[in-house]
Amino acid sequence: MKFPPFFLLILSATLLTLSACKKEASTPPISNDQGNHPQLLLLEGEEEQIHTLIDTDPVWQEVHFAILQACNKFFKKELLERKLIGRRLLSVSRECIRRVFYLSYAYRMTGDERFLARAEAEMLAVAGFSDWNPSHFLDVAEMTMGMAIGYDWLYHDLPESSRTKIRQAIRTKGLEPSFDNNYNWFLGSTNNWNQVCNAGMTFGAVALAGAYPELARDVIDRAVSTIELPMGVYQPDGAYPEGYAYWGYGTSMNVLFLHALEKAMGSDYGLPQMPGFLETAGFLQHMLGTTSLCFNWGDCNLGGSLKPAMFWFAEQTSDPSLLWMERKFLEIDDYSRLTGDRLLPAILIWGKNIPMDQITAPERKVWVGQGSNPVALMRTSWTDPQAIYLGFKAGSPSVNHGHMDVGSFIMEADGVRWASDFGSQDYESLESKGIQVFGRAQDAQRWSIFRFNNYVHNTLTVDGELQRVDGYAGIDRYSEDPAFPFAISDISTVYDGQLQQSRRGVGIREEQYVIVRDEVSTLDRPTVIRWTMLTTANVSLTENGATLIKDGKTLYMRVSGPDNLQMRTWSTDPGTDYDAPNPGKTLLGFECELPANSSERFQVLLIPEDATGAVSPFDQPLSEW
Known part of the structure; x- marks a missing residue:
């Protein structure tokens, strides 16, 4: 097959950068202190910033309460089960992230032990699965991410018996299969599989770093090097080749990965400065029409939707106007409509320093x-x-x-x-x-x-x-x-x-x-x-x-x-x-x-x-x- 000339140029440049990166850097170990939790996304005490936000801004308050209401609905549902749809377990993995992320957020913000108990029950159910379907490794990656958030955020309040089962599951059903050559082809991929799988594995590695420091370092070193491949396709201007919907998938997971590195390691290794990556927020913003429907080329459905990762980009670039269209998705009557997004709590983490009244219309129309x-x-x-x-x-x-x-x-x-x-x-x-x-x-x-x-x-x-x-x-x-x-x-x-x-x-x-x-x-x-x-x-x-x-x-x-x-x-x-x-x-x-x-x-x-x-x-x- 012939490839587009620009694609070959990107691939060549990326491989050169990748080679240089491998020669230069090995990530420093995360603390071996098993009590050093939480390390993922929201550190201890940072809840207060979110409390201040929801106390002063009615929109953020509505988002917060929508998450709590969604958590209350989880109590009426059966615990997660290993049910494949065709060859995929992905819907269960995504629901694992949604439930565990929401419940862990709710517990950290309210102290209500009902949320803790339900999150523990969900994680133990998933830990008991025979496997997380490594033949379709996206399933493993998302399951690992959900389990890692719960393990890390709830660590001090989980009984040791539960911590042990969850930790063993993350290692044996999440991290270890990623070293099997039958499953880890994503490491050489330039598409969203690389972004999603490296993000999920990195979350698992950070969560288990205290117990398995060498394994964690191997996973994170590998991710820092190989995620440059899909990050290379954003150059030169930020256009994401897989379109609006897969931007929401691949780029969001990439941002989660970068934020996890920054919080746990104290460095993002300069990855956001790769050509085109920060500019891709402009691509996503302009892909929405006046109707708030997206330009749905490729494998993408018509509807536009809230993208929490855009708040990370707005903060990184100090440009609140990037959120003009996201603001429209937040100006609604029924905030429960947002709770299908498994990453919704991240919007309060990344948006905690961006009041709604600072979001103005963009200047560029092209x-x-x-x-x-x-x-x-x-x-x-x-x-x-x-x-x-x-x-x-x-x-x-x-x-x-x-x-x-x-x-x-x-x-x-x-x-x-x-x-x-x-x-x-x-x-x-x-x-x-x-x-x-x-x-x-x-x-x-x-x-x-x-x-x-x-x-x-x-x-x-x-x-x-x-x-x-x-x-x-x-x-x-x-x-x-x-x-x-x-x-x-x-x-x-x-x-x-x-x-x-x-x-x-x-x-x-x-x-x-x-x-x-x-x-x-x-x-x-x-x-x-x-x-x-x-x-x-x-x-x-x-x-x-x-x-x-x-x-x-x-x-x-x-x-x-x-x-x-x-x-x-x-x-x-x-x-x-x-x-x-x-x-x-x-x-x-x-x-x-x-x-x-x-x-x-x-x-x-x-x-x-x-x-x-x-x-x-x-x-x-x-x-x-």
Whole structure:
């Protein structure tokens, strides 16, 4: 397989850095004093800072009480059991973190021994599992993290018999399997597996450092070195190649890892200063539209959600404006809606020095990041709920959790998402039908999954063929000019053998409407181009475009191109027994046949109803943008 040039550059630079790191540093041992607890995330006495926060800020008070109420609901549930879903124990591991983290927090903040007793019971139940499913090591990593938090935070109040069982389980079912070559392939990975597994193992190592100092040092040394691999993919600008949802997973676990090092070791070893890592908070912030829905490319669902790790970034960079969108997720009536997040107590640890009134709107309205999956994200306002939001991605289908969506875009205006993305489908629903979800070769079964190929993304399809997985496109040029922010990408390599050249530009004109322009050149044969846009609106085709209506709002699509261009809609019914259904969604666009050895341009305007009188003629080639 060919890899994107930028990916190879990142990998080469990262390996050089990794080699240098191994020569320089070995982590100092954590104290051998077994009484030196807690060491993870929140040291003894730091509870008072959180008490001060919740006493003075009603939002933080609501979050605190929501955690306590969730803990009270745990008493009505059965203790955790070793129940796999397909090949995964991951849902149990995540619930282990949620219950133990919440209950340990509740006990430290209130002293109520009911929370202590329930946390102990949950941990003993998990300690009694036959194993933590090392064949899918994410399960082990998250289980280890949850158990480590409870063991460390509750150490002095747990009976020795329970401490012994929990400690032995963390060692034998968590840490020791990570040295088995059948399971520890994550150490050489550049994706979220490395971040999650190294974080879980490090939490376990810190918790057990008093009892097993040499084991702890081996685990932490290994993690400090190997986590540089996934941290390398954030360079140069912070764009996370796995998208919004996996940013919430991989980056959050990376931040937990860094904070654990800082608290337990007194150093983060300069890891946050790796190129692009601190800048990735800007990526996450700009990935949310005016509707608070995310730009859900790749294996990602549509909904945006609170990300506690953003509070760590805001504190590290002294930039509360990074929390503008997170603040919206906290300004709600029912705070119990937040308690599905297993990391929620971390928000009070990382947010304890950030009053809500310090969070102001960001200044930048355009954010562009390169890397292995480049994106351009732009909007006309942070404060106007009717503002235009436009997201555009380049990149490669070959990245982890990637789709054949190079050149795709989403668009919002008037509080409506008009151009959408299907996002992902639950893996187990596919794997249970025998579908291989994670292949990346050109002929991988992954590309037969309806939501994953280019036929249903907001991009081009040429002669009914798939995009090339070994292709790669960057953001070649962009502008932050408020009158015309735009981004342009040469996406030719993903149509290798299908087109001579393909370039796409997207932008927002005069803060009024969106333009999507394609310039293509054909090979020595007639070529059929299909242009598609997914929408949840009701669609009526017109002579030169379409009218879209949703939630009482209207958007006009105006299309220009060759005379034989035909407007069309396509069904989103996948017609298989393994693909998820897609009710209420329509593929809108056009088809046309181009002659051999010809060049053509297609231009699509997406015009909110209030802007129809403001649209001036515009037909500039991309070279003149």
